[in-house]
Amino acid sequence: MSENPLQSQLITSKLIASLAARTTLETPGVLRLEPTVKGFLARLGPAALQRLSNSAGQNGTYRDDGVRVTINDNVAVVHLDIATDIAYTALNVAETVQQRVRGNIGHTGLTVGKVDISILAIEPPPPAKIS
Amino acid sequence: MALDDEPRLGCGRSIDRIWTTIDQPLNAHEQTCRQCQAARAQLKRLNEATQALREADLHDEALTPRSGVKTAIMDVARAEIRRSKRILLASNGNGTTEISEQALSSVIRAAAAEVPGIHARRCHIEISSATSDSSVDDPPSGQSGVIGPHLVIGLRSAVAPDINIPRTVQLLRQRIITAIPAGIGISAGTINITVEDLYDV
Numbered sequence: 001m002s003e004n005p006l007q008s009q010l011i012t013s014k015l016i017a018s019l020a021a022r023t024t025l026e027t028p029g030v031l032r033l034e035p036t037v038k039g040f041l042a043r044l045g046p047a048a049l050q051r052l053s054n055s056a057g058q059n060g061t062y063r064d065d066g067v068r069v070t071i072n073d074n075v076a077v078v079h080l081d082i083a084t085d086i087a088y089t090a091l092n093v094a095e096t097v098q099q100r101v102r103g104n105i106g107h108t109g110l111t112v113g114k115v116d117i118s119i120l121a122i123e124p125p126p127p128a129k130i131s
Numbered sequence: 132m133a134l135d136d137e138p139r140l141g142c143g144r145s146i147d148r149i150w151t152t153i154d155q156p157l158n159a160h161e162q163t164c165r166q167c168q169a170a171r172a173q174l175k176r177l178n179e180a181t182q183a184l185r186e187a188d189l190h191d192e193a194l195t196p197r198s199g200v201k202t203a204i205m206d207v208a209r210a211e212i213r214r215s216k217r218i219l220l221a222s223n224g225n226g227t228t229e230i231s232e233q234a235l236s237s238v239i240r241a242a243a244a245e246v247p248g249i250h251a252r253r254c255h256i257e258i259s260s261a262t263s264d265s266s267v268d269d270p271p272s273g274q275s276g277v278i279g280p281h282l283v284i285g286l287r288s289a290v291a292p293d294i295n296i297p298r299t300v301q302l303l304r305q306r307i308i309t310a311i312p313a314g315i316g317i318s319a320g321t322i323n324i325t326v327e328d329l330y331d332v
Contacts, residue, residue, distance in 0.1 A: 034210040040203055078226075081214070084234075086241060091220055091279075091316025094228040102225060114226035118217060120210060122234045122314060124241075 011108050013062035013076075017069040020078050020115075023104045024067070027097045029088030033066025034081040034120045040065075076105050077113040083121035090119045140166045146174075153178050218258055220279055220317060230315065232256050239286060242310035246303045248294035250330060255285040259321070279317030289328040300324050 024030055061070040066081040078101060084090045094117040102112045138146045142164050149170050152158075161167040188194050216232040236254040243251035259281045284307070290296055304322050311319040 034214075035203070035207045036210070037207055040207045081210070086238065086314055089313060089316040090230065090234070091228060094220075098225055098228070114224075116226045117228045118214070119220075119228070119230040119234050120214060121231070122237050 011071070011110060013060050013069040013071045014064075016071065016076050016078070016105055016108070016110070017062045017064055017067045019104055019108070020069060020080065020101045021064065021067045023100045024080055024082060024097050027093065027100055029085050029090075029093035030097065031083040031085055031121075031123060031125060034083055035065045036063065036081075071110065075111045075113045078105070078115045079118070080116070081118045081120050083123060084119055085125050086122050087125070090122055094119060140170055142166045144170075146170060150174055150178075218256070218280055218282075220315070235282075235311075235315065238310055238314040239284065239307055241314075242306040243286070243288070243303055246299065246306055248291040248299050249303055249326075250289045252287040252289060252327070254287075257283045257285075259283050280320075282311070282317070282320030284320065284322045285325070286322065287325045287327050289330045290326050292329045292331075296326055300326065 021033055024033060060072055061068065068079040070077045080097065080101070082094070082097065084093045097117055098115045101115050105112045140146060140149075142160075144160070144164070144167055149161075149167065153171065153174055157168075157171070161171065212233065214231065217229040218232065218235065219227060219229050221228045235256055239254055240251045243249060286303075286307075288300075288303070290299060303324060307322050308319045311317060
């Protein structure tokens with residue numbers, strides 16, 4: 001029997017995508033992650049999504065609304081599509097997102113590769129809902 | 132001989148052809164062919180049934196999309212458009228940051244909306260050259276520490292008939308020069324404003 005432990009992948013690209021999305025949305029100045037067709041179909045229901053290929057690609061890539069994560073050789077590469085608040089400086093917001101996402105993914109034990117950010121929209125924040 | 136999978140009547144006419152011309156008057160052959168007439172009569176009943184089903188589906192509440200579905204579809208469509216043209220803002224070992232032309236334009240339009248007497252129309256943005264240091268050709272005054280791509284902004288506008296056009300355009304230019312570093316974090320670069328029309332107040 002081999003003394004080498006079996007390699008198991010507990011940290012999936014889906015988990016890292018969820019972590020990156022949450023970190024992004026908690027960053028001041030970020031309004032939202034920009035939706036994709038696949039994310040929309042996922043909200044409609046599993047049946048709609050099954051018509052497309054699997055969200056978790058065979059090469060370790062996971063895509064959801066505004067976030068794409070690829071894990072290869074223990075290195076996580078992240079791409080985020082965001083909308084920012086016009087009251088903030090978009091480049092500063094993106095840099096803060098980049099740093100926070102890198103920090104949080106680093107805590108999982110994975111090596112963090114590039115974290116690319118696309119600012120797709122700059123808008124005033126939506127009016128607060130009066131409850 | 133090529134294989135022909137089209138279903139045909141005994142007279143040789145294609146059923147698909149009869150189906151596609153079901154709403155048209157009988158042609159010369161169909162006026163005398165009993166097989167075509169029988170097929171048309173049956174297909175007409177099928178046509179009426181499918182039309183009735185389509186009408187029923189239109190008014191079936193169970194088939195009505197949930198509220199918000201249309202909004203979600205439009206959000207996806209708008210996001211896909213924003214993904215089209217992007218401008219690189221910064222790049223280092225940690226990754227890249229880019230911005231869509233639409234996002235940049237929205238900051239310019241928001242700045243223009245603050246200037247009375249002028250309406251922003253089409254906004255076109257090009258990059259003259261990417262700069263990685265502070266050697267920007269034409270840095271705006273007071274923004275010497277702000278670097279990035281050198282933008283060439285072409286903004287078309289319409290103005291109110293009673294304004295001082297040179298003064299208003301200069302005010303707009305200053306607003307844009309202030310708004311881009313504040314809203315995006317890069318220098319405004321070159322701003323070409325064209326007044327192409329007057330609008331009625």
